[in-house]
């Protein structure tokens with residue numbers, strides 16, 4: 219059995235990214251919920267960096283925004299799937315991105331920060347490659363009792379919940395630390411919570427729908443999103 223948060227799990231689960239009832243079904247719903255936070259491209263050749271792009275689930279969200287979609291991830295099988303969806307997919311570590319400062323108009327780190335340590339180093343890298351005036355979009359899991367219960371204790375047992383042992387709750391994200399880490403690099407983050415629509419989830423359980431809408435909430439103590447614009451210095 220693999221230890222918790224072993225990155226090889228993503229290689230093992232390489233075929234699970236896109237099927238509506240695959241192990242990563244909820245990741246697809248969460249990716250769709252980023253649509254609200256990703257701005258339209260403001261120039262030709264605008265670039266969006268998708269850090270830890272996985273199988274490229276963000277591709278249908280990025281395409282209509284007019285950005286060129288660049289993704290990095292550690293998992294080669296995941297990158298192959300992302301490439302198949304039109305992502306310019308590169309193998310790289312989120313803690314050491316192979317890009318120059320201020321290269322991207324939008325940087326997205328979706329469901330990454332709860333997998334890396336130190337989280338602040340990943341945030342620093344994301345902010346470094348973001349151009350002034352660009353938008354940072356993050357979603358992750360809060361380091362709270364509810365975060366641990368909803369994502370691990372009960373979450374790993376629910377249909378569409380995270381695969382068993384995918385998360386190590388010790389890496390869940392302290393919201394104040396996240397805000398402070400981004401602020402050090404000129405990005406003031408605004409947070410909102412995210413939960414599945416109960417009606418959609420029941421329909422999905424009974425095979426009446428392939429997708430579930432994720433509903434923004436004020437409670438940020440579980441799954442949450444964060445967005446901010448990098449100030450011009």
Ligand SMILES: C[S@@+](CC[C@H](N)C(=O)[O-])C[C@H]1O[C@@H](n2cnc3c(N)ncnc32)[C@H](O)[C@@H]1O
Pocket residue numbers: 225228245246248249269270271272273274275276290291292293296310311312313327328329330333334
């Ligand atoms: C929960 S998945 C999220 C994938 C994608 N962002 C999404 O929301 O569909 C976490 C991803 O992070 C990748 N990952 C974990 N640690 C990483 C690191 N240090 N650098 C780059 N990618 C990493 C994994 O390979 C996996 O694809």
